[in-house]
Amino acid sequence: MIRAVVFDMDGVLISSEEVWDEVREDFAREAGGTWSADAQHAMMGMNTGEWSAYMRDAVGVAIPPEQIAREVERRLVERYRLALPMMPGAVDAVRALAARWPLGLASSSPTGLIAAVLDAAGLTDAFAVTVSSEEVPRGKPAPDVYLRALDLLGEPAHDAAAVEDSGAGLAAARAAGMRVIAIPNLLYPPAADVLARADIVLGSIAELTPEVVAG
Numbered sequence: 001m002i003r004a005v006v007f008d009m010d011g012v013l014i015s016s017e018e019v020w021d022e023v024r025e026d027f028a029r030e031a032g033g034t035w036s037a038d039a040q041h042a043m044m045g046m047n048t049g050e051w052s053a054y055m056r057d058a059v060g061v062a063i064p065p066e067q068i069a070r071e072v073e074r075r076l077v078e079r080y081r082l083a084l085p086m087m088p089g090a091v092d093a094v095r096a097l098a099a100r101w102p103l104g105l106a107s108s109s110p111t112g113l114i115a116a117v118l119d120a121a122g123l124t125d126a127f128a129v130t131v132s133s134e135e136v137p138r139g140k141p142a143p144d145v146y147l148r149a150l151d152l153l154g155e156p157a158h159d160a161a162a163v164e165d166s167g168a169g170l171a172a173a174r175a176a177g178m179r180v181i182a183i184p185n186l187l188y189p190p191a192a193d194v195l196a197r198a199d200i201v202l203g204s205i206a207e208l209t210p211e212v213v214a215g
Helices: 017-030 039-043 048-059 065-082 090-098 111-121 144-153 167-176 210-214
Strands: 004-007 103-107 129-132 160-164 179-182
Touching (some): 017 039, 017 065, 039 048, 065 111, 090 103, 090 210, 103 144, 111 129, 129 144, 144 160, 144 167, 160 167
Parallel strands (some): 004 103, 103 129, 160 179
C-alpha cells in the first residue's frame, strides 16, 4: 500500500534539463573550459559537489568547485525568475497527490534552487520534505537522496512511490526499493533497460493521478 510519494524536480515538475545545459555550457566557455556533447549527460543526477568538480576537472573550468556551483545556481535562479518552465499539468498533479499522501521531493538541484522553484510555482506547502542530493554523500543513481527523503517522511521504501524521468533517477529510486513511476525525459531519454524496470511508464505528468499511483 502506498503511504508516501517522492518526486524528482528537474524534468518532472519543470522542463529544466536544457536550461541547466545552456547555463553550464555558457559559463564553461566564458571561463575558458572546453564543453563537449557528453558533458550534460555525464552530469545528470550528480550532486552539487560532484558536478562542480566535474566541471573543474573534465570541462576545464579552472576555479574552485564551490565557486562554480554558486555561479551556476545564481544564473539558474535568474532564468527561473524570468520564466519558470513548469511541465503542463505538474501543479495539478502535485496538488491531487498531496491531498491523499505526504509528499517528498528528492532532487539533484541545490537547496536554494529547490526553494526558489517551489516558491515560484506556489507549491512550497505541498511538500512535507525536500532533499537535495548535495545533502547526502552520493548523487543519483545512488539511492541516497531517496533514502533520506523516506527517512524524513518516516515511511519504508516498499510503501512509497517515486516519480522520475531520467535514467540516473530511475536507477536511484529502484535501488532505494520504491515503486517506480517513470515519465521519460524526451530530450534525455533513459536507457531502454532502465526504463523497462519501472513499475509504471506515463507519457506526461498530466497522466499522474492518485489512482495511477495507488495502482
